[in-house]
Amino acid sequence: MTYDTPLSPRPLHHLADGRRLLTAAQLRAHGVPATETAERCRPGGPWSWLLPGVVLLHPGPPTAEERLRAVLLYAARERTPDGSPGVPAQPPGAGAAPVYTEAVITGAAALTLHGFAGTPPAAALERVDVLVPLLRRLRSAGWARVVRTAALPTAERIDGLPVAPVARALADAVAGPSDAGTVRGLLTEAVRDGHCEAAAVVRELSRARLLDRPHVVDAVESLVAEGRATAEDRLYRTVREHRLPDPVWDVVLRLPGGPLVGGADAFWPEQGVAVVLDPGGARGGDGTPGGERARERERLEGLGVIVVRISPRGLRDHPEDQAAVVRTALMAANDREPAEHLVVLPR
Template identity: 50%
Template sequence: MTHEAPLTPPTPRRPEAAPAAPRVTTLLALRAEGVPAATTRRRCRPGGPWQMPLPGVVLLHPGPPDGHELLHAALLYTGGAEAGSVITGLAALAVQGVTSAGAPDAARRVDVLVPHTRRLRSLARVRVLRTARPPRPRRIAGLPVAPAARALADALAHLEEPAALRRPLEEAVRLGLCAPRAVVAELEQTGRLDEPPVARAVEGLLAAARPAAEELLFHMVRQGTLPDPCWNVGLWLPDGPFLGDVDAYWPESSVAVRLDTRLPRQRGAAPTPDEAEATRREQTLRGLGVTVVRITPRALHASWRRQANAVRAALRAGATRPGTDWVVVLPR
């Protein structure tokens, strides 16, 4: 891992503010304002000043709807936030600043989560996803959207080709909108995590998350004023077995840091042979006096200062113990 200057975690791009008065409404709302349904329908005829892109939803101009109007129309068709409707999938990612998810347009569907008790059907550009696990929505640009991890899982669960979600997956993680483990946890709920295409997409997500986590680890060391470690090294016994790879190592204090980007095991699942071997090697390192500090990318995003303090405490404790001069440090 090579670096020229300390980096800070990227700040998610904020979507533009919602228009003050969206030009989309409903037949019922217009009727409440005194506009008869017959008048509304007449104005929505071809060539008229209004249009009806979805049943009961009225666009108050004749031109093509923009992305924000499409999302409002989808919400109004499904009953709105008051009825528990939440935008999810690629549209929710786009609202949260994931540019590779693509902006909503007339050629793409908008996924909307609704309570499982609702009896709505998908129609035109709106795909209705009934759920017994409604997420706590984020309110962005006046729209209730699913958190990025849930939006990614919903998008992945309904794409014919999961590989198409690789770039949005990588971008959402890079922007710090979600942690890979949160996406995996959501995918476990869909029951599709064991499908080969989905598993490959998740493996790609974990691989994509590592460079961003490494940059944040470097930032933690520099900004936390920690001593310079040996970066990305392997630990060995002299003329002996391999003890394991670590992301940072301080030989003077025998402290190692490992970024924990492994795919979480499902509850009750036995460890794989690779996991069992990694655990055995880590236990050997600890037995030799090496302090191994595991840090998840999520913990780094949440508070790199807290993680820096934990490493600093380990370095201080290690300085008071006998050294482990028999551990050989080699580039990996």
């Protein structure tokens, strides 16, 4: 058989985006019969099957990117041009990028794509986890591990691939057998390197019902500590770089001779302004329940203290805006009654 002969009125080399992977259904839509595909995929032929129904259109092994795209082609639901499922869509035309419907890369592969150093490079991944809807009838195959979910997350596009957000990818990565060191390392890297906030990770771990595993709980405690330390460092830099007056740092506030009324990550006694790092969620960065944080704020405000809540994410993404909010609060102190005198103690 001569493989240089055009295979259809729309020969494969006319594909505008230069893809070297297609599904068997897409090949049929392109005029390549199943017998032709099978012949070309025989040992020693120019093509090969990577995963069930996914064909590599060149000799030799797939690249790291092709392995990832093969998983998406295997897991994605193909559709007709009118949008109805079940029949493959024609391959995209000039300038169009492949569309992967109802398939999202997650787990270690997603973390690698997000730039994590603690996961293997894409070429070394033994498996690629891919999220699909709960009711999809699809089995894991080869290096494609199918993970069913009741609700697909909103994917982020990385190199044209749909990838789960970091917090969701982390939860999926540690859901399987994982040693404590690996779990702690991944969660710490996520927060330390600014991939996501600790609160978002804890929410995803809780949603996945992973917080009853001892090694995950231990890792979360380290994560919370790492998240708080990172947020505090950003707050220090924000105050310094935006030339705010020096506060007293990380204190508790009491009424003279009375009870504790609250804590502050930064406090300006003369102006009666307190900054509180608030990551959101059920617990704060120090493990304080959210309800207790709200009560502390009410007590402080009742004593005339201006409480400025700042999220770690806000400090990370828009430190200049957070500095402006604090500066406004400090200036406003000149136009109001002084706050009650409070005893300031180290926390």
